[in-house]
Amino acid sequence: MIHSPYVRKPVSVQRTMGLVLVALVPGILAHVINIGAGVLVNLAISTITAVAAEALMLALRRRPVQIAVTDLSAVVTAWLVTLCFPPIVPWWLTVSAVLVAIVAVKHLYGGLGQNPFNPAMVAYCSMIVAFPALMSQWPPAGHLPFDTQLSLILGGPRDIDGITGATALDALRTGLRAGTQTVEQVLKGDAFGALGGRGWEWVPLGYIAGGLFLLATRIVTWHMPVAFLGTLTVVSGTFWLAAPGSFASPLFHLATGGAMLAAFFIVTDPVSGATTPRGKLLFAGGIALIAWLIRNFGAYPEGIAFGVLLMNICVPLLDMKTQPQVFGHRHEPREGKK
Structure with missing residues (x-):
């Protein structure tokens, strides 16, 4: 023992x-x-x-x-x-x-x-x-x-x-902006496989395996990968259910672009990312939201990198506002507030 x-x-x-x-x-x-x-x-x-x-x-x-x-x-x-x-x-x-x-x-x-x-x-x-x-x-x-x-x-x-x-993200965006096809019709093109880009779908599986290894060895914590992938799934799933002809499914967004590489290797950067547990969740969730917005409405087919940099700017504020309460001390309201 x-x-x-x-x-x-x-x-x-x-x-x-x-x-x-x-x-x-x-x-x-x-x-x-x-x-x-x-x-x-x-x-x-x-x-x-x-x-x-x-x-x-x-x-x-x-x-x-x-x-x-x-x-x-x-x-x-x-x-x-x-x-x-x-x-x-x-x-x-x-x-x-x-x-x-x-x-x-x-x-x-x-x-x-x-x-x-x-x-x-x-x-x-x-x-x-x-x-x-x-x-x-x-x-x-x-x-x-x-x-x-x-x-x-x-x-x-x-x-x-x-x-x-074109990448799967770029081909989908181009097809939809032409205004003549639905998502289902665009995804029947030669650039697409079962979930994302034809043949490229295997690469995210490799990053998932590596990410699980990082979690098992405690190099990264669960907060950022779960928040990033969860937010991307929820946001893309909500719009897909509301308008499946105009928005791709969560599986497509998870299997294409740099989603898995970002979830386990980029968002989790310990230097430029948030450090508190709640801050990590907000940081990674914010990146996923920005990435989805750029993928669907922006000028570039992939938005993860821009999302990371925008949320890097917010890290000092996130860390300041999400500090956990010190054990053994009660939170006292500021003077003048009741």
Whole structure:
């Protein structure tokens, strides 16, 4: 029998980030099997760029440079940036995005643990605003050979209208805005599978497996994944039940875009997110609501990144207003109020 006192072993940044990288592996494997191995090339490019940028910034700030390699935080940021991007974006776009995340968002705010905004989401929003055409070139599942993907990544000719297609979210939005089809009719198109984008539906399952691993190892708590997925389900389900011809079902929203990647790996960022239990619920729920609104009414097919950044702004207020009551102390009303 184990008796008190109970002393927990300190959790290092290296161990935490290492487990996050392990948790991302199932989603990456699903991506490679169903979409192609091009994503591995951009993962390698982003990892090298992130570690080099981290080392350079630490040297300029006169901090121990070995941290850039040993704590793995830069590698996690690099992987998240890459997994949010189309797997055939040119190498220089990946490098630019990682530099924005590491240099501008992380180190100019003070380094690890100081950034108020999610670095990967700032990088995504910067690139989709600056290069919307390149960020919209997604390959269909299983139809683009690796040598073609490699050529596109390394700067080959990008005359690829015949070998890329719209994402499921973009195809649905375009079909509905044409005003001639219902959701059911649009979802019969070639871009769609049983739940979301044809072939892409397996990738979220990999992220779910990784997310469950993070929950089991207590790297993340249940609050943000449940609040994000629950809010997205409730909001999309309400409108789907009210107008099924105009709004997609909750299953579609959960199986497409970056919903599962966001729920377990992006929304749960411990630095830029809320820290109190109620604050976590409001933070993640707010992201899901904003993402759904942008998906259905905004100018971009995916709105998770914008939702994350908007809710990052609200984190100080959420943490201040949702502080739990101190045990053993009664809450006293302010003077002048009865």
